[in-house]
Amino acid sequence: MYEKTSILFKQNFESNSPVVVNQGGSNSGKTFAILQVLFCMAIATPKQVITVVGQDIPNLKAGALRDALSIYEDSPLLKSLVKNYNKTDRQFQFFNNSILEFKSYSDAQDAKAGKRDYLFVNEANGIDWDVYSELALRTRKRVFIDYNPNTGFWAHEKLIGKPNVQLLISDHRHNPFIDEPTRNKIEAIKDEDVEQWKVYARGVTGKLRGLVFDKWHICEHIPAEAKLIAAGLDFGYSQDQTGCIVVYKQNGELWVDELLYDKGLTNDDLSKRLKAAGLSKNTEIIADSADPKSIEELKRLGWYVTPAKKGADSVVNSIDILKRYMINVTRSSVNLRKELGTYIWRTGKDGNAINYPVDLHNHLIDPLRYIALNKLKIAGSKHLQSRFPYVPATGKKDILDDLIGTS
Numbered sequence: 001m002y003e004k005t006s007i008l009f010k011q012n013f014e015s016n017s018p019v020v021v022n023q024g025g026s027n028s029g030k031t032f033a034i035l036q037v038l039f040c041m042a043i044a045t046p047k048q049v050i051t052v053v054g055q056d057i058p059n060l061k062a063g064a065l066r067d068a069l070s071i072y073e074d075s076p077l078l079k080s081l082v083k084n085y086n087k088t089d090r091q092f093q094f095f096n097n098s099i100l101e102f103k104s105y106s107d108a109q110d111a112k113a114g115k116r117d118y119l120f121v122n123e124a125n126g127i128d129w130d131v132y133s134e135l136a137l138r139t140r141k142r143v144f145i146d147y148n149p150n151t152g153f154w155a156h157e158k159l160i161g162k163p164n165v166q167l168l169i170s171d172h173r174h175n176p177f178i179d180e181p182t183r184n185k186i187e188a189i190k191d192e193d194v195e196q197w198k199v200y201a202r203g204v205t206g207k208l209r210g211l212v213f214d215k216w217h218i219c220e221h222i223p224a225e226a227k228l229i230a231a232g233l234d235f236g237y238s239q240d241q242t243g244c245i246v247v248y249k250q251n252g253e254l255w256v257d258e259l260l261y262d263k264g265l266t267n268d269d270l271s272k273r274l275k276a277a278g279l280s281k282n283t284e285i286i287a288d289s290a291d292p293k294s295i296e297e298l299k300r301l302g303w304y305v306t307p308a309k310k311g312a313d314s315v316v317n318s319i320d321i322l323k324r325y326m327i328n329v330t331r332s333s334v335n336l337r338k339e340l341g342t343y344i345w346r347t348g349k350d351g352n353a354i355n356y357p358v359d360l361h362n363h364l365i366d367p368l369r370y371i372a373l374n375k376l377k378i379a380g381s382k383h384l385q386s387r388f389p390y391v392p393a394t395g396k397k398d399i400l401d402d403l404i405g406t407s
Contacts, residue, residue, distance in 0.1 A: 001039075001040070001043075001075055001077045001078055002036055002071070002075060003074070003075075004176075004177055005033070005036060006029050006032075006033055006174060006175055006176060006177070007174055008022070008024075008028070008029055008030055008033035008034075008168065008170055008174055008175075009033040009036050009037060011168050012033055012034055012037045012144065012168070013036075013037045013040065015142070015166050017142070017164055017165060017166035018141075018142055018143065018164045018165075019136070019142070019143045019145070019159060019164060019165045019166070020142065020143070020144050020145075020165075020166045020168065021145055021146075021155055021159055021160060021165060021166065021167045021168065022034060022144065022145065022146035022147075022168050022170065023146075023147060023149050023155075023167065023168070023169050023170070023203055023205070024146060024147075024148065024149075024168075024169070024170040024171060024174075024203045025148065025149075025170070025171035025172060025186070025199060025200045025201055025202055025203035025204075026148065026171075026172060026186050026200040026201070027172045027175055027178050027182060027183075027186060028170035028171050028172055028174055028175055028203060029170070029174065029175035029177065029178075030146045030168075030170055031063065031064055031067055031122060031146055032067050032071070034120055034144045034146060035052075035064065035067055035068050035071055035120075036071060037144070038050050038052070038100060038118060038120060038144075039068075039071060039072075039078060039092075039100065041098075041117075041118055042092070042094050042096075042098040042099070042100050043078075043081050043094065043096070043098070045096075045098070045117075046096035046097055046098060047096070047097045047098060048098040048099075048117045048118065049098070049099055049101075049114075049115070049116040049117050049118075050098070050099065050100045050101070050116060050117060050118040050119075050120070051101050051102075051103055051114070051116045051118070051119050051120070051135070051139075052064050052065075052068070052100070052101065052102045052103070052120045052122060053102075053103055053104060053105065053119065053120065053121050053122065053127065053131075053135060054102070054103075054104050054122045054123060054126075054127075055104065055123060055126035055127055056104045056331060057090075057104050058331055058332045058333075058334045059104075059122075059123065059126070059334050060090070060102050060104065060122070061334075062334040062335065063122065063123065063334070064102065064120075064122040065090060065102045068092070068100070068102070069085075072085070072092070081094055081095060081096075082094055082095075083095045089101070090102040090103070105131050105135070107128075107130070107131065108128070108130035108131050108133075108134050110131075111130075111131045111134035111135050112134050112138070114138065115138045115139070115140065116138065116139050116140070117139070117140050117141045117142075118139065118141055118142050118143075118144070119135055119136060119139040119142075119143045119144070120143075120144045120145070120146075121135070121143070121144070121145040121146075122145075122146060123146065123147055123148075124145040124146065124147045124153075124155055125147045125148075125150070125151075125153045125155070129154040129158065132145075132154070145159075148199065148200070149199055149203060149204065149205040150199055150341075150342065151205070152205055156205065169203045169204075170203055171200075171201055171202050171203040172186050172201065181238065181239045182239065185239060186200055186201050187201055189201055189358075189360060192346060192358045192359065192360065193344070193346060193347055193358050195347070196344065196358065196360070210344045210345040210347065210353045211341070211343065211344055211345075212319060212343045212344060212345060212357050213319075213322070213323070213327065213340050213343060213365075215323075215326075215327075216326075216327040216328070216329055216340055217326070217327070217328050217329070218328075218329055218330075218331050218337065219255065219328040219329065219330055219331070220330070220331055221330060222248050222255045222257055222330065223248075223250050223255065225250060226248035226249060226250035226255050227248060227249050227250065228246065228247075228248050228283065229247045229248060229249050229371060229375050229376070230246075230247060230283065230284045230285065230286050230371050230374070230375050231244060231245065231246045231247075231259070231279060231283055231284070231285040231286070231367075231371075232244065232245050232246075232247065232285070232286050232287075232366075232367025232368055232369075232370045232371045233285050233286065233287040233288065233305070233367055233370075234287075234288050234362075234363050234364070234366045234367045234370075235287070235288050235290075235291045235294050236263060236265075236363060237263065237264065237265070238263065238264065239263075240263070240363060241261050241262055241263050241335075241363045242260060242261075242262060242263070242265045242270060242363070243258075243260060243261050243335070243363035243364040243366070243367055244258075244259040244260035244261075244274065244277075244279075244285075244364075244367060245257065245258050245259060245333070245336065245364055245367050245368060246259060246279070246283070247368065247371050247375075252325070252326075253325060253326040253327075253328060254322075254325045254326070254327045254328065254376075255328045255330075256327060256328065256329050256330070256333065256336065256368065257329075257330045257332070257333055258330070258332065258333035258334070258335060258336045258364060259274070259277040259278075259279060260273055260274065260277060261335040261336075261363065261364060267294050267297040267298055267301070268301070270298070271298060271301045271302075271303065274303070281302050281303055281304060282304060283304065284304050284305075284306060285298070285303060285304060285305045285306070286306055286307075286308050286367070286370040286371050286373075286374045286375070287305050287306070287307060287308065287367075287370070288307075288308060288366065288367075288370065289307030289308045289309075289310055290310075292307070295307055306374065308369075308370035308373050308374060309373045309374050310373065314369075314373055315356065315357065315369065316355060316356060317373070318369035318370075318372040318373045319357065319369065319372075321372040321373075321376050321377065322368065322369065322372050322376070325376070333364075335363075335364055336364040336365070336368075338361070339361045339362060339363070339364050339365050340365065342360075342361040343357060343358075343360075343361050343362060343365055344357065344358050345357055345358070346358050
């Protein structure tokens with residue numbers, strides 16, 4: 001039925017354990033493999049109820065559901081066995097009366113609704129143990145879970161090592177379908193941070209430490225009265241994503257919404273995607289100044305684009321500016337939320353943090369920094385030290401001057 005399967009598909013498909021834990025590094029293909037297995041289970045036996053659960057619906061749409069639709073579209077045989085895909089309910093309905101549904105639950109009480117034959121908890125470290133336990137209790141046959149092992153959580157404390165729980169650890173080397181540049185980039189993490197290399201390149205449980213942004217909040221939407229500051233844009237193509245956000249300000253807080261996060265976009269494609277996302281051509285876009293050609297091409301397509309004001313210590317300075325604000329991120333900004341949860345300071349050989357971030361997981365954070373550099377410099381130096389006692393020790397006497405500007 002599938003032209004492409006991996007060793008992870010075989011291991012999950014052949015498992016007889018009631019609980020199968022998939023701990024995997026970046027691009028290991030674990031989610032894709034489990035979804036392939038679930039389609040097989042739905043087809044093999046009539047009237048199966050299979051539930052895929054995510055932290056919330058935006059996460060599912062950007063991850064597991066997108067993968068499921070890709071699997072479905074790429075298999076003519078599978079399409080012939082699916083009676084209907086209900087987009088509103090996010091449910092595949094099969095001719096044999098099996099269903100494959102994609103859901104999220106707000107709390108343990110909510111998770112008590114419904115029973116199923118198979119359960120897949122996607123990115124399980126974003127879901128509470130109480131929610132998982134209620135879902136697992138109401139699952140008749142088998143539970144699959146997957147996650148990136150940034151740090152230990154309830155799967156390590158309550159599942160792994162227990163009877164009837166199978167642990168599968170994977171990394172990008174188990175996925176035969178990713179390209180060599182992606183593999184090289186994952187392996188290159190070792191040059192930045194050995195501990196993170198263990199997590200993302202080898203699927204080993206790590207201890208996430210030194211988050212750059214450790215205080216930010218999820219919001220449902222941008223307040224109607226918030227004022228648009230600018231859009232931020234980071235260019236990518238084959239190896240890196242092109243990322244675009246819009247930033248608003250209200251009552252001294254920042255409100256951020258993700259517009260775009262995708263690979264393989266030409267500047268013409270990018271222009272069309274920005275328009276489709278509802279961005280006005282009158283809105284200033286602060287873009288990565290390292291790509292003046294792309295900036296000029298977007299200008300010729302009618303967009304108001306200005307380069308980010310980079311310079312010495314601009315990365316650290318822009319982070320410092322942003323940390324002076326409460327940052328509210330829309331729930332639909334799935335990729336930005338993931339970046340904020342994995343963007344860390346570098347560490348030295350002694351394991352202590354170095355005052356510079358690891359250059360990973362930042363295709364939406366960088367546009368946020370660009371806006372900070374161009375638009376969010378703190379106004380008024382008179383009370384700066386009393387209002388914001390933390391100023392990075394750069395050794396430069398003009399650090400306060402670097403932060404002075406107009407808001």
